[in-house]
Amino acid sequence: xxxxxxxVFVMPLATRKLKTYRKWALLGRTVFLRHGALEYREYxxxxxxxxFPGVKFPAMAKAKRGETVxxxxxxxxxxxxxxxxxKLALADPAMCSDDLGxxxxxxxxxxxxxxxxxx
Numbered sequence: 001x002x003x004x005x006x007x008v009f010v011m012p013l014a015t016r017k018l019k020t021y022r023k024w025a026l027l028g029r030t031v032f033l034r035h036g037a038l039e040y041r042e043y044x045x046x047x048x049x050x051x052f053p054g055v056k057f058p059a060m061a062k063a064k065r066g067e068t069v070x071x072x073x074x075x076x077x078x079x080x081x082x083x084x085x086x087k088l089a090l091a092d093p094a095m096c097s098d099d100l101g102x103x104x105x106x107x108x109x110x111x112x113x114x115x116x117x118x119x
Contacts, residue, residue, distance in 0.1 A: 003038045003075025004117050005082055011110035012063035013070045018044060020104040021070065031095055032074055035088040039075035044068055062109065070105075079114060 013021055029040040045068045048057045057069045076082040089095065 002117065003077070005076045005078050005114065006117075007072075007074045007076075007082060007086075007112065007114050009070075009072040009110055009112050010057070010061055011070055011105055012058070012061045012067040013044075013105050014066055015068050016066070017104040018068070020101070023100055024104060025072070027094060027097075027100065028072075028089075031089050031092045032085060035092065036081065036085045037074050037076060037089075039073070041074075042070060042072040044070050061111070079116075082114060 025042045029042075032040045045057055048069060050056075057063075058067075061069045063069055074082075076085060
């Protein structure tokens with residue numbers, strides 16, 4: 001499915017916390033889709049130092065030794081749709097549950113933005 005509007009998140013994550021983070025990502029997917037997001041995808045870096053002249057993702061995300069880069073895409077019909085879904089998702093009691101333990105990443109090191117489709 002091609003979403004006309006997406007939220008994109010990029011963040012460094014300690015590789016030792018990947019298993020724990022996956023539980024958080026699965027919860028996020030469940031909650032956002034329940035509240036109307038069109039799609040929810042998360043990816044963990046695999047080829048982060050390609051032979052390419054641009055900035056490498058670990059440098060862009062300021063990843064430290066022992067960290068990888070995770071990126072997420074949440075798709076919506078429009079920015080207005082995103083705003084409605086985001087409000088509902090963040091207010092969902094599941095997102096406030098202590099069942100998953102402490103957050104496995106530092107939200108202050110996460111980059112986030114909303115994007116409209118160009119092509």
